[in-house]
Each structure stands twice: as structure tokens, then as C-alpha cells.
Amino acid sequence: MLLHTWTHESQYGRAQSREIKQPVREKEASGVLVFMLCKVCIDGLEGMWDPSRSKRLARSQDFIKKLHPRDDGTPSDVTEQVSNSGHPSTDAPDLDSLGPNEIVYGHHKAIDSYITSMEEGCTFCNYLATMYDCEDTGNSVIEVLGYYSVFTFILLKSGESVEEPLVTLYRDKFRGDFMFVPVGDPKYDRMLNFNLGPSNHDSTTWSLIDTWMTRCLESHSLCRKPDVSEPYMPTRLLQLGSSQIGRTFRLVNGSECPPESRYVALSYCWGVKPLSGMLRLLQSTVQNLSQWQPVDDLPKTFRDAMDVAQHFGVDYIWIDRLCVYQDSAEDWQKEASCMQKLRRLSLSFDQEPAVQRSWVVQERLLAPRTLHFGREQVFWECVEAGCCETHPQVVDCFDMSDFYDEKGKEEGQELERHQFLWKPLLALSYRRHFDDPCTQLIHDWYGIAEYYVSRELTRAGDKLVAISGLANDMKNRLRELKPGPHRYLAGFWEDNLITAIGWNVLNPAERAIDYRAPSWSWACLDGHVNLLDAVQDGHDDILMLVASLIAADTEYVGSEDTGQVKSGILTLRGPCSTVQIGQKAFGTIITERVVQGFRSPEEQNHDSRPQWSEMSVIFDTWDDIRDEAFVLWIYASRFASGKWYIRGLALKWEKEDKYQRLGLVGGYFANKDDALAWIDMFPTKQISIF
Known part of the structure; x- marks a missing residue:
């Protein structure tokens, strides 16, 4: 069986002092991703059909109702199936007689056992590892069962006859869902790939990236033409070149670039090094940066981004640190107000841990195409596809059906764009569908804002500035759909204030x-x-x-x-x-x-x-x-x-x-x-x- 995983986060509590050693699953030299399960997980999953092997604790329907007493707007009146001692009460059902999909199973008895499995690299336990940036406040519904973590199992219908197993892990106030698929099934073998290249820069990986780019440029009608009324180039760009000393770059004015020039925009994390030691665009450095400089003097992230640009035959790259004056608040505000246009006409390049930054949410949404270079694999996002090396065709949760007019598709007509203003994100691909386009826009805005506000922000004052490009995009589209002021008020829209x-x-x-x-x-x-x-x-x-x-x-x-x-x-x-x-x-x-x-x-x-x-x-x-x-x-x-x-x-x-x-x-x-x-x-x- 193979795993697909995604997480439902419900974080609360302050940062805690417990330090977790988080293993990173790197690609082996063979290019195969290795996944590991701890003994607790193996015994639990394999023993679901054997009551003597996997501990059965309670009925899953009672557990879910106790865990979410307000899901239907009513207070919980569920009879306790488990006593305070953790043992079944006298009116509890015979759990051994129930099917696997009706049971809550025991997982780790204590937090120390759970953490040990995380540190040893258990895929199942580690999927909730990112939640350790907040206090472990406990969960009385789980604790009364006598366990630190538990899991449930259900069969989801996929088509008329196929049933797909879904295992949900519960720990503290968090849950993670794991979809299991059968090995050897052509349907899934075609969608999954575990023979990855040994690094993000080997020929296998680049071949896949080229496939994504070619497919997007040639067959994605929604990605092909940016939604802008006039050409735009950033105020400043870095021009890439070469000389006897090797690869070089220099700062140039965007207005001096040839017409139809293309550029790559880099999203990255500034890190914690002192600013005084960084190469930045300042009034005192602009003259030097305008001269050809060796690329080898730049940080590795910048060099990698330039590799991407040159691989695609792009001669220009935009990096905020080198293209926006870092000692001029006026220039920073001017350039920040242009992010909507800058990103919409770029190929965006992300590198971990950049995706945790608030600014990157806007950058990913506005860029027509985004490449993420992660620790373990490369990810691709465009308007019509979300892919990664393990899901080279499309990530399962990236459902494009709402993008098209279904009636037109059935009649063989050209696919028409739905009302979505921004492309889906791999970490935020779910969105409700509304027939009214204005309603769709408003709902999408608050869904994005909800995701955005949980990201990290280096400068506290950037909270609204870092999504100003999206707000301008939104305002323009609302006015196209329905004439009116559509006033933007500190993160809200007057339409539904x-x-x-x-x-x-x-x-x-x-x-x-x-x-x-x-x-x-x-x-x-x-x-x-x-x-x-x-x-x-x-x-x-x-x-x-x-x-x-x-x-x-x-x-x-x-x-x-x-x-x-x-x-x-x-x-x-x-x-x-x-x-x-x-x-x-x-x-x-x-x-x-x-x-x-x-x-x-x-x-x-x-x-x-x-x-x-x-x-x-x-x-x-x-x-x-x-x-x-x-x-x-x-x-x-x-x-x-x-x-x-x-x-x-x-x-x-x-x-x-x-x-x-x-x-x-x-x-x-x-x-x-x-x-x-x-x-x-x-x-x-x-x-x-x-």
C-alpha cells in the first residue's frame, strides 16, 4: 500500500520549549524516496482486523461526536462509551463485533513514545510534526481513552465500485488524513512515481520540469496569456551574462530591456544573518551593482535561481534584495504597490523555507507559473495543474473540474474559464464553488487571507502591504463584474463587511x-x-x-x-x-x-x-x-x-x-x-x- 497524506491544522496555544529533532527524508543515491513506519504504526494498521493485535477503544461515531460537539450546531448529548478510567462502561457496545471502519484504535500510549517514533523517521507519526510549534495542551476526549494518539479507518467510495481506505490520525488538537492506494493498480501507478532523481538539479528532475513547462505553454489556455492590459517590466532587473571569469550579472533598468523580454522572480527566505554582511541594493552600492559581477559571489539560493532562468533561456531575474533600494522607504512602498503586475508576468521560483513567508502567498498566487524547490522534491503550480515529482501528472487534491463549464465540455466546446481569479495552491487547493462570480471572489479572498495570516512575517508592518497586490487584483475584477466602489477596508471588502x-x-x-x-x-x-x-x-x-x-x-x-x-x-x-x-x-x-x-x-x-x-x-x-x-x-x-x-x-x-x-x-x-x-x-x- 502507498500513502497520500494531507493535514487539517487547528493550532492553538503558545510556542512550547520542547525541541523535536525532525528527520528529513532525502533522496537516496538511487533516486528512490524511502518511507518508514514505526512498530506501533505497523502493528496498529496491520492489526485492524485482529482485535487481539490492535487495541480497540471506542466506536468511531461516538468519538467524532465528542470531539466535534458543534458540527451540526447542537450541543453533544452522546452517552459516554468510555469511563474516566479509560475502560469501557457497562453500556458500551461489544467492540470486537464491529467492523474496522466503526472503531477508534489505540496508537501511542504516551507523548515520549510518539516523539521517539518521530525522531526515528516514522512517516505516519511525522506528518503532524509541524504542529509542534505550539503548546501541547492535551485533548480530554483522547486522554480518557488512555492514549496520547489514536486513529480511525473508513472506506471512501471512488467511482461505482472502488473503495479507497482513509486512515485519520488524531493527536492533541490536530489530525492528519492518510489515503492508502493499492500497489500494482494501473490507475494509481500512472499517477505515482517514486523513482526520483538523486537531487533537484539532475537530468531526471530537469526533464520533468521541462515536461511541465512545455505542457503548460502549449496546451494550457488559462495559463498562456497574462491578464494585463499593457506590457510591464519591473523598475530594475538583474541581467545575466557570461565572460572569461564565468557567469556574471549586473543591475539594469527595466525600461532599457528589449521589448518582450522575459524574467524570473525569486521568492526566498532572508534568513537570520546580520544585514550589514549582506549584498544589498543601497544608495552606496548601486554603482558597483551596475557593473558586471561574478555570479559565484552570490548566495547559493540566488545562484540556483539564475540556473533556473538560464535553463529556460531567460536573461533577466528579479530579486527584491538586489532590485529594490533597501535604504529607501519611498522606493520600497513604490515597488510594493507594483507587485500585482510584477508577479503576474513572471515565472516564480520558490525555495524552502520561503513557503512559510507571508509575502510568498501573494507571489505564488499572482505568478502564472511557480516552481518550488523543496528538500525532497520539486513542485509545480500553474493555473491548470499542480504537480510534484511523486505526482508528475497532477496532485490528487488538485481538482480542475470547477475551472470549466461542464456543459460546454460535454458538448465538445472550448473550455471556458470559471470565475476563479487566482490559481489554486498545492497547500490550499480546496475552494467552495459559487455560481455568482462576485460571491466566488469574496469567498476566495477570505480563504486566502485565512491562510496568509498564519504565515511568518519578517517585518510586522507589512501585514497588509504583503497582500496589496492581491487586493488590487481583486478590486479591479470586482469592478469589472459589478460597477461600484467596492471599497477595501484594512483586509475586508465593504460588500459584505x-x-x-x-x-x-x-x-x-x-x-x-x-x-x-x-x-x-x-x-x-x-x-x-x-x-x-x-x-x-x-x-x-x-x-x-x-x-x-x-x-x-x-x-x-x-x-x-x-x-x-x-x-x-x-x-x-x-x-x-x-x-x-x-x-x-x-x-x-x-x-x-x-x-x-x-x-x-x-x-x-x-x-x-x-x-x-x-x-x-x-x-x-x-x-x-x-x-x-x-x-x-x-x-x-x-x-x-x-x-x-x-x-x-x-x-x-x-x-x-x-x-x-x-x-x-x-x-x-x-x-x-x-x-x-x-x-x-x-x-x-x-x-x-x-
Whole structure:
């Protein structure tokens, strides 16, 4: 059996001190990738059909319901199948009589055993290794089973008769899915390749890269022509050449390059070396850089990027450190505002650990084609394909069906482009499909922003600047589809602002020390946030807005309204109350607290009220947690179960009618009438949030 793997991340908690030795699976000299499973994994997976070999702990359906009690908007009323001692209760089912797909299996008993397997290189255990940058807070649902990690097994239908095994590993608050496929099946053998070249620069790898590039240039209609109205060249580029001393480069003005010149753009990680020792474009170095310099004097990453450029017959390369003045804030802001055009006309080249950088999200999305040179293999991204050396045809999760008009395809017509503005990313290939193109754009924006905000940022002030190119792209496309201002407000779009500001953190975030965005914007925080839940609610016909937008104003540092923010204020009108806050809520977000009671601003306690359940506050940061908060209720939406969920902004008073955000408040009601009756108890106020 062979593994396909992907991860669902739900990170929360602060960075912990435990240091994990993370093995890197390099290619062997033979070019074959080697994967290894620890004894715990082998015994568990092979013993799923043998109760004496693989420990059966509980029914999987009970475990999942306990793990996600709110998936359908209802509180959990599942009868405990396992007692606090970890042993089956008296009313537990006979687990030995159940099929493998109905069981939760034991994995590692303790964290030390799990870490040992990780350090020894177990593929299965190591897939969640990237989650060790946050605190291991434990998971009571797993711990009560007497294990540190557990796994489940199901058979997924693929076509009419094929069933594909899916194993899901659970550890702490994280899970990773592993798809198993049969060895020797032509369907999968055609899609999988484990005979890789011994390095990223050998002839086998380059042959595959050439295949991807040729296929893209010759047959990908969506990739062929950049969506720009006029030619563009960056202000400065590095020209590549050669001389008696070997390969050379020099800094040139983009306006002096021949028409139709092509260039490669490099995405990379600056590293931690002192800036004083780096070769950079400064007022004092520009004259020297304008003369031919030996390529061998450059860092290896730069030399590798130049190899890529010359392999494809490209004479120019753009590297921010050498093409943007590093001692001029004015030049930096000017060049940052041009990223939309610069990236859209380039072949982008990424190298680990660059993909963890926030800037790279924009760079990957805007570039029509991107090559990632990873530690183990090379990856390719373009509008119509996402590939890697082990999946040379297409990565399984990269489904292009939503890109085309299905009816036209059936009738043999030329494929038409769907409303997607940006190409899918290998790490973010899933996206919901909406028939309305504006709705599609809005949803895609917040999905990208949710992914972007979890990436690393070297300069804290770049939070909004690093996606300004995407914001300009988005604004232009919205105006093409529907004439109007479509104002961009510190990471949000005015089109759906009331619902979009109902976001929440997924782990305790940290507020930026220096001002970069208003408190109502996700851009003021560093951490993982949940933006899509609020936006998805807003696109259904089952939405009830209870607040209205009176005014929205933002002031920017420069002339670009998608760049760095100087100030921002929202004026809203809606029902308001004060909530009393109690103990930590049952759930995975450790800054979530239970709402114990509430009153209107006129100090009137409400003892007679519609029935509500599971109301809680998710505070944005540790410092925001308190035992009372002011709330502006903004909207309610219906779940599939018929219950209604209402959201409000938890706020703190600053002066007059001005407030700052603390977090998000939410609670469930049995039906819409109860939610309306509850909202009607509170007076309506007009307040400003900054």
C-alpha cells in the first residue's frame, strides 16, 4: 500500500520549549524516496482486523461526536462509551463485533513514545510534526481513552465500485488524513512515481520540469496569456551574462530591456544573518551593482535561481534584495504597490523555507507559473495543474473540474474559464464553488487571507502591504463584474463587511506592538484566525442581519488604499448588551469562555428570556480575557439542524461611544423566532469601533 497524506491544522496555544529533532527524508543515491513506519504504526494498521493485535477503544461515531460537539450546531448529548478510567462502561457496545471502519484504535500510549517514533523517521507519526510549534495542551476526549494518539479507518467510495481506505490520525488538537492506494493498480501507478532523481538539479528532475513547462505553454489556455492590459517590466532587473571569469550579472533598468523580454522572480527566505554582511541594493552600492559581477559571489539560493532562468533561456531575474533600494522607504512602498503586475508576468521560483513567508502567498498566487524547490522534491503550480515529482501528472487534491463549464465540455466546446481569479495552491487547493462570480471572489479572498495570516512575517508592518497586490487584483475584477466602489477596508471588502467582521481566532493571537490596523481587522493580530465561517454564513439565504453599517473610514500611510493603514474606524448601529463571563468553555480554543449572564446597557438584568445554549466568548488574545464585556450583536444564521447561531462583537469601552474589539461572542437558539425575541430585548445603539 502507498500513502497520500494531507493535514487539517487547528493550532492553538503558545510556542512550547520542547525541541523535536525532525528527520528529513532525502533522496537516496538511487533516486528512490524511502518511507518508514514505526512498530506501533505497523502493528496498529496491520492489526485492524485482529482485535487481539490492535487495541480497540471506542466506536468511531461516538468519538467524532465528542470531539466535534458543534458540527451540526447542537450541543453533544452522546452517552459516554468510555469511563474516566479509560475502560469501557457497562453500556458500551461489544467492540470486537464491529467492523474496522466503526472503531477508534489505540496508537501511542504516551507523548515520549510518539516523539521517539518521530525522531526515528516514522512517516505516519511525522506528518503532524509541524504542529509542534505550539503548546501541547492535551485533548480530554483522547486522554480518557488512555492514549496520547489514536486513529480511525473508513472506506471512501471512488467511482461505482472502488473503495479507497482513509486512515485519520488524531493527536492533541490536530489530525492528519492518510489515503492508502493499492500497489500494482494501473490507475494509481500512472499517477505515482517514486523513482526520483538523486537531487533537484539532475537530468531526471530537469526533464520533468521541462515536461511541465512545455505542457503548460502549449496546451494550457488559462495559463498562456497574462491578464494585463499593457506590457510591464519591473523598475530594475538583474541581467545575466557570461565572460572569461564565468557567469556574471549586473543591475539594469527595466525600461532599457528589449521589448518582450522575459524574467524570473525569486521568492526566498532572508534568513537570520546580520544585514550589514549582506549584498544589498543601497544608495552606496548601486554603482558597483551596475557593473558586471561574478555570479559565484552570490548566495547559493540566488545562484540556483539564475540556473533556473538560464535553463529556460531567460536573461533577466528579479530579486527584491538586489532590485529594490533597501535604504529607501519611498522606493520600497513604490515597488510594493507594483507587485500585482510584477508577479503576474513572471515565472516564480520558490525555495524552502520561503513557503512559510507571508509575502510568498501573494507571489505564488499572482505568478502564472511557480516552481518550488523543496528538500525532497520539486513542485509545480500553474493555473491548470499542480504537480510534484511523486505526482508528475497532477496532485490528487488538485481538482480542475470547477475551472470549466461542464456543459460546454460535454458538448465538445472550448473550455471556458470559471470565475476563479487566482490559481489554486498545492497547500490550499480546496475552494467552495459559487455560481455568482462576485460571491466566488469574496469567498476566495477570505480563504486566502485565512491562510496568509498564519504565515511568518519578517517585518510586522507589512501585514497588509504583503497582500496589496492581491487586493488590487481583486478590486479591479470586482469592478469589472459589478460597477461600484467596492471599497477595501484594512483586509475586508465593504460588500459584505457586517458578516465578515464576525471572525474569530483559533489560538490566542498577539496584538501588534506598533499600530498597523484597527482592532476590528484580523490584520492587527499575529496568529491563526477563522474568517471563512463568517463569510460562508453571509452567502446563504438563511441570514438575518441585526446590525447596520453607518460609516467606514480608513486612512492610509501612502496613496495606495490597499497598503499600510494609519487609522480605521467603523460606525455601526445594532442591539447592544453586556455579558458576564465565567469559566473556560468546553472546546479546542483555549481563550474561549462561557457566557454566564447578560444585561442591557441600562443595567436591567434579563431573567425571563428565550432559551439559548452554549453561548461563549472567544477572546482574541490572552490580555483581552475579562469577566465582563460590552457586545454589539451583528447577525444570526441558520444551521442545517434548524438551530440559529447569533454572533456579536465583544468590545471594551475607550471613550464616549468609541470601543475596541476584544473577541467574538456566539450562541445557539432553537429557532429563528427565539433568536429574534432575544435580540429584541436589547436597545439599539450607534457606536464606533477603532
